[in-house]
Amino acid sequence: MYFLYYFYIFYSDLDECATKQHNCQFICVNTIGGFTCKCPPGFTQHHTACIDNNECASDVNLCGAKGMCQNTPGSYACDCQRGFTLDQSGMTCEDVDECDGSHRCQHGCQNIVGGYRCSCPQGYLQHYQWNQCVDENECMSSQICGGATCHNTLGSFKCICPTGFQFEHFGGSCHDINECGSSQAPCSYGCSNTEGGYVCGCPPGYFRVGQGHCVTGAGLSRAQDIAISGEIDDNSLSPEACYDCKINGYPKRGRKRRSANDTATEDESLVNLASWDLEKPAILSFNISHINTRDRILELTPALTTLQHHNRYVIDSGNKDGIFRLNQKDGISYLHLTKKKPVPGVYDLEISSFPLYKEKELIQLEDKHDRDYLTGELGDILKMKIKILLH
Numbered sequence: 001m002y003f004l005y006y007f008y009i010f011y012s013d014l015d016e017c018a019t020k021q022h023n024c025q026f027i028c029v030n031t032i033g034g035f036t037c038k039c040p041p042g043f044t045q046h047h048t049a050c051i052d053n054n055e056c057a058s059d060v061n062l063c064g065a066k067g068m069c070q071n072t073p074g075s076y077a078c079d080c081q082r083g084f085t086l087d088q089s090g091m092t093c094e095d096v097d098e099c100d101g102s103h104r105c106q107h108g109c110q111n112i113v114g115g116y117r118c119s120c121p122q123g124y125l126q127h128y129q130w131n132q133c134v135d136e137n138e139c140m141s142s143q144i145c146g147g148a149t150c151h152n153t154l155g156s157f158k159c160i161c162p163t164g165f166q167f168e169h170f171g172g173s174c175h176d177i178n179e180c181g182s183s184q185a186p187c188s189y190g191c192s193n194t195e196g197g198y199v200c201g202c203p204p205g206y207f208r209v210g211q212g213h214c215v216t217g218a219g220l221s222r223a224q225d226i227a228i229s230g231e232i233d234d235n236s237l238s239p240e241a242c243y244d245c246k247i248n249g250y251p252k253r254g255r256k257r258r259s260a261n262d263t264a265t266e267d268e269s270l271v272n273l274a275s276w277d278l279e280k281p282a283i284l285s286f287n288i289s290h291i292n293t294r295d296r297i298l299e300l301t302p303a304l305t306t307l308q309h310h311n312r313y314v315i316d317s318g319n320k321d322g323i324f325r326l327n328q329k330d331g332i333s334y335l336h337l338t339k340k341k342p343v344p345g346v347y348d349l350e351i352s353s354f355p356l357y358k359e360k361e362l363i364q365l366e367d368k369h370d371r372d373y374l375t376g377e378l379g380d381i382l383k384m385k386i387k388i389l390l391h
Helices: 002-010 223-229 359-368 371-378
Strands: 027-031 034-038 043-046 049-052 067-072 075-080 084-086 093-095 109-112 115-118 124-126 133-135 149-153 156-160 165-168 173-176 191-194 197-200 207-209 213-216 282-286 298-302 311-317 324-329 332-337 345-355 383-390
Touching: 075 084, 298 345, 311 324, 311 332, 324 345
Parallel strands: 282 383
Antiparallel strands: 027 034, 043 049, 067 075, 084 093, 109 115, 124 133, 149 156, 165 173, 191 197, 207 213, 213 298, 298 332, 311 345, 324 332, 345 383
């Protein structure tokens, strides 16, 4: 009797889940005489309701040190910081090698954790904002060239010394160039090195005049002959090698004077370093009856190698009557009387020189030598004054 009763009750159970006669939020499980509510993973059941579990709050390291946890209904998602990406598990952030992909580097790429760094060639720095290589101004360091002047260039720099000096990186300073010992051989008859320059000697019997010229002639071979007028002091023909001290076209302060015997490339007996002071005219006196058109009043020749056969001497002024002439033979210019009969008097002549290089030849010289060296090679334009007394 009891068995039949329970059998009837069992088969008369109402399935509330199937008939939707329940108030479960997610899952309904039918039971005999009732039902039970359940929640999916990621939720916590509270009576008939399911409350989402905030996994990000329960574990702050759920996505690792480089990940950011985003809570979702019933679960969570990991987002990565810039420069990282999710691994295959989707739960851990790993570094992205930007150098394997697209980057903006011009001169090589170096991967770093979370990003990349552009490599720059020597002399360049990476711009702090543009991720590009910009020139490094090495001259900002005051000690980089020592006593020399620093000139910044793209990717590098130059230490510039005054004319006649060169920079030595080992010592970090400017040192004198011994032009006389160079392969260019700037002088034709002998060379004396000076601090920052050089002095060209002249053949025996000649005197240095200006920078790069030699002069001799009647009345110049002996100093006492020039003192005939009594207006020339002892310094007009100085026995010192650097009386005028205009080397490479520029005065050199503090340069030591050298004796006439102080030469670098020639035997002492073959070179004369005595100089003629251009500030005062040489006074030459001649008896008209003792001088003719064949006599060489003056002889002029270049002392610089580059001016040999590439130089001309001319009478600039003082010869309006055409009494004097200059002719050239074998690289030497001679001052003579013309066939016009001279009259007694004082003749103030100015003799100058100019190089005979064409523009194309000068460019070739500049290509062969640097510009500062070429300035010394061409020397100064000669401007000499001569007072000739005919009686």
